[in-house]
Amino acid sequence: RVDTSWFPSILKMPTPSRKKKIVKKRTKKFIRHQADRHHRVPFKWRKPRGIDSRVRTGSSGMIALAGVGYGSNKKTKYKRPNHFYTFLVKNVDDLELLLMQNTKYAAEIAHNVSFRKRAAILERAAQLDVYVTNPDAKVRHEE
Secondary structure (H helix, E strand, C coil), X not given: CCCCCCCHHHCCCCCCCCCCCCCCCCCCCCCCCCCCCCCCCCCCCCCXXXXXXXHHHCCCCCCCCCCHHHCCCCXXXXXXXXXXXXXXXXXXXXXXXXXXXXXXXXXXXXXCCCHHHHHHHHHHHHHHCCCECCCCCCCCCCC
């Protein structure tokens, strides 16, 4: 268990300004036709282009074709389930950009930030009232 008593923003976090319902039309990945049958066919989506392809013609019982109709709403696209957009933070100065946007963006500390800089970022985020998505990452555990 991580000692987070020194980090007060976990207790009182900023709330997002707009909470429009996030609708995901499809959460499953679109898989390539016959990728589940053969190892030589990768799962990455490719549009079927054969002249007699059952998937291309839209026969019943076939896999779904990827299309523009599955796109997300522009107002909720790229939003996390907590209704924040993520902003990648690599140093303390990057947090200053979120000073006026703390109800719209949440800070996400980059994976290659050291422990010392990470602690400084968390401390400054608490002062600016910025929500951090990964505050417990790479934090030393007390023994």
